Amino acid sequence: MDLYLKGTGIIYTGEIPPMQLRRMGKAVRIGIAAAKECMKQSGIERPDAISVGTAMGCLEDTDNFLQKMVSQGEQMLTPTAFIQSTHNTVAGTIAMLTGCNGHNLTYVQRGHSFEHAMINAQLYLDEHPGEKMLVGGIDELTGTSQAVLQHARIYRLENSDPATLLTSSEAGSIAGEGVAFFTVAGSKQEGLNLHIKDISAFVTKDITVAVSKLSDFMSHNGISPEDIDLVVLGVSGDERTSVFYRKLQLSTFANQSQAAFKHLSGEYGTASALGLGLIMHAANHNHLPEAMVVNHPPKKLERILLINNYAHYYSYWNISVLR
Numbered sequence: 001m002d003l004y005l006k007g008t009g010i011i012y013t014g015e016i017p018p019m020q021l022r023r024m025g026k027a028v029r030i031g032i033a034a035a036k037e038c039m040k041q042s043g044i045e046r047p048d049a050i051s052v053g054t055a056m057g058c059l060e061d062t063d064n065f066l067q068k069m070v071s072q073g074e075q076m077l078t079p080t081a082f083i084q085s086t087h088n089t090v091a092g093t094i095a096m097l098t099g100c101n102g103h104n105l106t107y108v109q110r111g112h113s114f115e116h117a118m119i120n121a122q123l124y125l126d127e128h129p130g131e132k133m134l135v136g137g138i139d140e141l142t143g144t145s146q147a148v149l150q151h152a153r154i155y156r157l158e159n160s161d162p163a164t165l166l167t168s169s170e171a172g173s174i175a176g177e178g179v180a181f182f183t184v185a186g187s188k189q190e191g192l193n194l195h196i197k198d199i200s201a202f203v204t205k206d207i208t209v210a211v212s213k214l215s216d217f218m219s220h221n222g223i224s225p226e227d228i229d230l231v232v233l234g235v236s237g238d239e240r241t242s243v244f245y246r247k248l249q250l251s252t253f254a255n256q257s258q259a260a261f262k263h264l265s266g267e268y269g270t271a272s273a274l275g276l277g278l279i280m281h282a283a284n285h286n287h288l289p290e291a292m293v294v295n296h297p298p299k300k301l302e303r304i305l306l307i308n309n310y311a312h313y314y315s316y317w318n319i320s321v322l323r
Helices: 026-042 059-071 079-083 089-098 110-127 143-151 162-166 207-220 242-252 271-285
Strands: 003-009 049-053 104-107 132-139 178-185 193-203 230-233 257-260 303-310 313-322
Touching: 026 059, 026 089, 026 132, 026 178, 049 089, 049 110, 059 079, 059 143, 089 104, 089 132, 104 110, 110 132, 110 178, 110 193, 110 271, 110 303, 110 313, 132 271, 178 271, 193 207, 193 271, 207 242, 207 303, 207 313, 230 242, 230 271, 271 303, 271 313
Parallel strands: 049 104, 049 132, 230 257, 230 303
Antiparallel strands: 003 178, 003 193, 132 178, 193 313, 303 313
């Protein structure tokens, strides 16, 4: 895999006209704002193609539509909430606003939604060299989704301090949401790029298998722990994966600089996109934010490993910073 990432948009900036804002759900608003900021940083007005990953879709609009179906007896329903409740609403709205009439896919693959959106970018750009693709991951949090995921033990039943995710383990993690977008090309672009060399995505409930697959991934890419300047870990505080991350922190990467990010965002299906966005931010400023540092800051940012999981969905990313 060879993908080159430039701009990233990871926060809502309020750039959308007010009349359009009032018709948009939260996921659409933050998705469009992040995509626009990403394109602005990358110096493009219209992407050639769009690829988005979302584990849960536009939940706020889905909730509104279903609640009105019940309260209004399925009568006199406004179509807006239904139209905006589909999982591909964010990608479709971005395409309409930017005038992108090309390839446009949304992947809904639970904890691998963003990973598959990025793999789709690789496949597309292999066949369309020279084009630039907008790739993003987005998920929003609602009261309904939090209740459901608490019942599924993805989220904790009791409130917790986000900082405890790095120091203690309990059943489940802290509820989160977020968005990140990137402009992606099949060859290096001018300025700083993140080079995504390889992605491994797999499903397992066995920690031993996860550790073994990490070893295989590094062997396949011809790298050892000593080659890594920074390892970014998706530590979520969930006791079901705490053994896995503890082994990486205390054994495999004990001598490498370690960072974490879910104590800043909480847990959600496409959190790996935010992790990648924070790596891009750190690379752009040649400095890792202190809030992300777990043991000691890296001496340089050239070879980076991103390791994430959502429940039993794992992904490993081999990343190089090209300046």
